[in-house]
Amino acid sequence: MTSSPEPDPPPGSAADRPPDPPTDPPPGSNPALTPDLLRDIRADLEAQLAKLEKSMSVTEEAVRPVELDQQAVGRLSRMDSLQNQQMSQNLQERERARHAAIQAALRRIEEGSYGRCTSCGSALHPGRLMVMPEVEHCSDCST
């Protein structure tokens, strides 16, 4: 029984060298989001926030109680203004929700957790983030 010693594998062969391990992205970050893209998204969020705050102050005016001109305006136009007020209140709710969502997104950028679903942690598609930068859930969790 003669067994020749196993020949050493040539250096650098794939046999005993595992391929380079994939560089793990830091937890919480989205590898698809490059710093450039993140900067664009952040600028977009800040611009939207500024615009929203402007329109919120207009809405604020519109939801003021409509009692002042009871004498001056007729019944119909009073109903109109009540209806308008109702619509403005709905608008205000939507604006407030969006305001909170944008601020939360900016906070996630600060914390480095932006771009991931806040429920399941999966990476959000950058295309989706560019359309709706304040989105916080993946399509699975947003239903």
Ligand SMILES: [Zn+2]
């Ligand atoms: Zn999710």
